[in-house]
Amino acid sequence: MKIVAQVKLIPEAEQAAALSATLRTVNDLACWVSEVAFALGVQREYELRKHTYAGLKARGLGAQAAQHVIKKVCDAYTTLHANIRAGNLGKPKSKRRIKAESKPVRFRPDAAQPYDDRCLSWQYDQQTVSLWTMAGRLKNVRFVCSADALKTLREYRKGEADLIERDGAYYLIATCDVPETEQYEPNGFLGVDLGIANIATTSTGYQAAGRGLNRYRRRQLALRAKLQKRGTKSAKRRLKERSRREQRHVKNTNHVIAKTIVTEAERTSSGISLEDLNGIRQRVRLRKPQRVALHSWAFAQLGGFIVYKARRAGVPLVFVDPAYTSQTCAECSHVDRRNRVDQGLFICRACGVVAHADRNASHNLAARGVAVWNAGRESRVPATHNGVSGRRSQPSSQLGATSKPGPLGPGQVD
Known part of the structure; x- marks a missing residue:
């Protein structure tokens, strides 16, 4: 089972400047790659790499960073096409759908940038990381997180981590592959x-x-409306x-x-x-x-x-x-x-x-x-005769009794 663990980076002034410049540079180049993909109609990673990899390297990106930028653009277009097929952007010829299909995907200056183990290393005992930036390799960048998150990272971290900027702070969102506990037979x-x-x-x-939460939401809504109506510099800062x-x-x-x-x-x-x-x-x-x-x-x-x-x-x-x-x-x-x-x-x-x-x-x-669980562990295969041996196959109820049910997805009955 994959979960994410979030850690907050505590960089020094020079390190923070390097992280900020890196995020803005890679996202600006991702927009350029997106424009190339849109103009040429090439949105598969291998084909897009032929048209953009050399240009990314010439602009100062390392090999791994260039690969991640290209893959990020391809993933963005995959998500866009999936949303279009699912109807999340409206019906064909609707304004929202036409707007989404008529221009290349854009990336925010502070959008997440993926890092793999070649670009990022963890020192759990010292609670520091070393990561690639446009200014070179940054070492001994401190991070803080909960004790439970640190234990999860130490034992189960696997795969990529995303560097993001949020309200002037920098975070690493790491993927952890946690083993699932074996399910027990439910008693109801x-x-x-x-x-x-x-x-x-x-x-x-x-x-x-939900009374307290709904009251809190109404209070926040009224406060935001009041500050937006005022429109002063201090009101915008408060917002x-x-x-x-x-x-x-x-x-x-x-x-x-x-x-x-x-x-x-x-x-x-x-x-x-x-x-x-x-x-x-x-x-x-x-x-x-x-x-x-x-x-x-x-x-x-x-x-x-x-x-x-x-x-x-x-x-x-x-x-x-x-x-x-x-x-x-x-x-x-x-x-x-x-x-x-x-x-x-x-x-x-x-x-x-x-x-x-x-x-x-x-x-x-x-x-x-209870009904869905019991239906999921019963076989739906009808009882038939075995044409080779002439013996009748095992009844479906007996087949279902020996199989162990697994978790069902939304609306699934198996």
Whole structure:
């Protein structure tokens, strides 16, 4: 399993100047390579190297740095074409899609630059790195990180690391290949209902209320609007200081919630049943005042945190279809739109059970998780006769009983 570890560089003044000049130079050259690729219609790495490698070397890049710049451009065009095929940039002939297809990809001056082991070396005991720059090799550049991140880097770092600049600070984002813990056989499933009023509600009783986070977001939105309206130099400075503060707060909140859910599942030897919410922003139609809350909802980030923490802990996890889980009674399975009285109240019109709406939905998700897990470990191959020996093949139920299930992706049933 691949995860990333982030360390913050603490360069001296001369080292910081060299890092800044390097990032701006390689991204400026990446824009030039992108223009060549666009003009010639050549976006494969081997072909593009023929047209740009010599020019990059003549402009002062080392061999490895030149290769990384070319590969970065090719990856950018691969991502662009994938987004176009997926419809993320609109339909054919839409303004957004025409704009994306009619000009070469551009790179920000502070965009990430990849480094491999030939361009970057780590000294974990001294907590320093040595890396290539346009001014030569920089040695003894100090870095700081948490003790857990340092342990992960020391034991599992593998592959490239990205150098980025963010608000005047420099970071290295390193890839670590962490072995997954073997999954256990779950004793039931823990259903997780995601929402805005309640960020996460589990079938075991845990509920992460969203009241505080929503209040924090409204306060940040009002403050940004006030500073933008003022428009003075000091207001712009305050806006820059506060940039990404809300993002960091939400990320930390999601980490805490995800860790709590995975720990509870591991303690009870349960699996985790998550909603497959892909495309929900395109499916849902809301009034204008509600759109800010919907598009600020970081459900994908929370789901991603739960997935990777579960894989590290060996907790089985499945994705299930969330359709009608908020309208279905967990006791009698009666489905009625009127069962959901309001945001927090569920009253079944068939059996009369009264429950918290999100708690009821989490129990439905837990039941669907069991069904998906059991379906995933049963073979779908029908029983047939063996034409050579004349013996009947082993029944599919027996075949499924001997196979060990693996984690399922969103919407997969196997």
